[in-house]
Amino acid sequence: MKALVAAVFGFTLSIQAAFAAEPVFPPASRIGIVPPQDMVVSKRFSGFENEERAAAITFAEMPPQAYDQMVPGLTKEALKKQGLDLKTRENVKIGSKSGILIGGAMTGPVTGRKWVLVVKDADLTGLVIAQVRGGQDGYSDAQIRDALKSVALRNSVSLEEQVSALPFRINDKAGFRPVRVLAGNSVLYTDGPQDTVKAVEQPMVILASAVQSLPSVEARNQFARAALNSNQILKEVRIERSEAFRLRGQDWHEIVARAKEAESGQDIVVMQSIQFDGSRYVRMVGMSRAEQRDENLRRFRAVADGLEILSQ
Template identity: 35%
Template sequence: MPTRLICLRRAFGKTAARFCCKRPSMLPTSLLRALRVSAILAAGLLSAGAALAQAVTMVPGTGVGLVPPKALPLSKSFSGFGDQALASSILIVEFPAEAYAQILPSFTPEGMKATGVEATGPAVDWRIAGGQGGRLIRGKQTAGGLVLRKWIVLAKGPGSTVMVTAQSPEDKASALPDAAIEAALKTIALKAPPAMSEQIAALPFAVGDLGGFRPVRVLSGSALLLTEGPRDTIPDASQPVVIVASGVGGGEHGDQASRSSFAREAMATVAGVSDLIVDDDTSFEKDGASWSRLAGFGTYRASSEAIWVVQVVRFAPGGYIRTVAITRAHDKDRLADRIDAVAGSVKPK
């Protein structure tokens, strides 16, 4: 697993899949808001050649595009295409170019099992316009009571590693047949990724104050990774990591108790941390929104370092923006105000 993805999981745990990479739709929620409708049946009858004749839709903030099924509009909340009613999606995730060599050895049926995907066959070569080393794995996954059909494409593009994940419930196969999804995946086209400023501008939220931290990468079009220090790959706690990500749900329509419960459950998913004790639990109103701030000390499992973890959630109609930061415990006093400045400046677009 590429180290930057490890950094993301370090902050968001297994829910990072929801935030950025794995958990495409399956619920009208998270970064992969779903897609497809009955009109897609017609698209499923198109040949790959006919699909290629159509215009490729580039996903804003990425160097990836494709010709989506007609029922799957370009998402405004994550990088890809989706339709909530069909709980289906095509999610685009970009990693550093060097990540391809790290991911490829585990891009196998056996490797997929760790993510909950049961492959229905071996990885096969998949031709990608503007890319190389394209591989496809087909499979199924059970999540949220749904049996999902899944397609995962890995490729190396000019300047990045690209993973495209398509998924749709089995019971939507008549509306979105396998042929329609595979026709779309055959049109994947890659180009050099856009500048960081363009990627940040395409996020579904704004960060008004970076707190002096340096942007490292935008993930899945809905998460921003920040750090302080020279390294972009951060396998331990030697550099602080701040991740801001948007999501759907979160009890934003519930009462304070339900929002607090959501925040605590989210805090418990921070991966790579053990013995986390929350000693600061604050709820407040600001800028017309409800907020939750949790902070505490724990141990970074991989290096046994003492760390400080803070999570700030801004609840909004239809979703939330979650900021998670991890730093060494002895850096808390130096960085706390800067982290709070970042978290307190976020707002939905």
């Protein structure tokens, strides 16, 4: 009888373990893992987190060719410049997929442990980054490594599902259509037949959400200008208007500027609107050819006015 009970108990545990080992996919993510105990799907980014243990695992989806571009740069010297003291590096095999897993200590302003997994599939490169800001009492190295090695990649998710999972809503699309979602927090809209837009041949709207320590009200003008000037699509940026204002109880900053498209030299007009909300912000950048200025600035304004940051 005792042997029978033990067998049933062992069988039950094996079933529970099998269910527990199923990877979990954040909304609209093609990347999933079996998360460490007490890590939950984040509402702030694509991945998992445990705020009490100061730990997070984030996902980013990239084209398949990104794997061969990234891996050669994961050297000890290059990583050291990026604030990571490399301790371990190994080739991993996850099912039929190849990957590189590295780990080390963060040496920047924020200290702790960090792991980076790059895994390659036929039509996707998955980037998984884990950070634990603390000692082994947060999560042990083994717990994190087990979670990363459980990574699974699933078939493509519809664009509609990806847009619906963004941490913000666009209530007025002003005739633009979505063409691509990136990293679970950014989306590209355009108006025209092309999904890949070159030289701003079609107007574009890019919206991106970020979670970080926000600048003071006094520093937001400088913050907004720096954000606009960091856009690699633009060169020779000449600001026409830069102002802060309040709308629907939220702080905003907006810039209208003239610029040239970096590769073609095409004259374009740019509107950047940033909505601040606590420790989050959403940045909208609308770009149009200069000859379509008046029409598209009105449309960019409508998109910004209809932007809604979703509650966490």
